[in-house]
Amino acid sequence: MNSSTRSGKHIIWIKGALLLLLLQGCASTIETPLTLTEPVNWRETVAAVSAIDSWEISGKIGVRVPERIDSAVINSWKQKEAQFTIDLSSTIFGLGATRIEGNPNYISMTESGEEPVISRHPRQLIQQHIGWPLPIEQLRYWVKGIPAPVQSPDDKVEELKFDSQGQLSQLVQNGWQVNYSKYTPSRSVSLPGKVVLRQQQVKITVIINDWQLN
Missing domain, CATH: 1.20.5 (Single alpha-helices involved in coiled-coils or other helix-helix interfaces)
Incomplete structure (x- = not known):
């Protein structure tokens, strides 16, 4: 040669x-492509996560709407079945701390030093009081990384997408698109550390620093 x-x-x-x-x-x-194919253990995962009906998280929430950008520290969000207590430190509600308590049929919002504002229509009160929508009925399920139970035609699950690990990456339900990332193991399940909700021009980002399961 x-x-x-x-x-x-x-x-x-x-x-x-x-x-x-x-x-x-x-x-x-x-980026790793997503798949519409349900993992073989998806139904078991939903059942296991649904059984966690008493929990507490801390972290942050950020909201982007056309008119402004808001943010808040989630000092504590305690959930026991349908009942929730959320303590925030934020500029969303003005200076000082804010406590939101209630369930899908009742809500009480108390700002530091003020009388509580009470309503039997949680979604409407949140929209009127802070200026952007919050799907309070479904949020306790979505934040755990599972669809909300289908109780009406509006609750239908339109789309589920999964990542290469078989974890839920995107959910479309009730007119909202919910994206998940940063899963961490907690007991026998994995729970998301970042949840992003989008509807039209509204974007809500929830960062979860810590999960405590009771």
């Missing part, structure tokens, strides 16, 4: 190696 042949093969080998490295580099930046 003459030197020119060896040189030509050497150049081809180098080009091939560079191409392989380039392809590997591109592959590392490509």
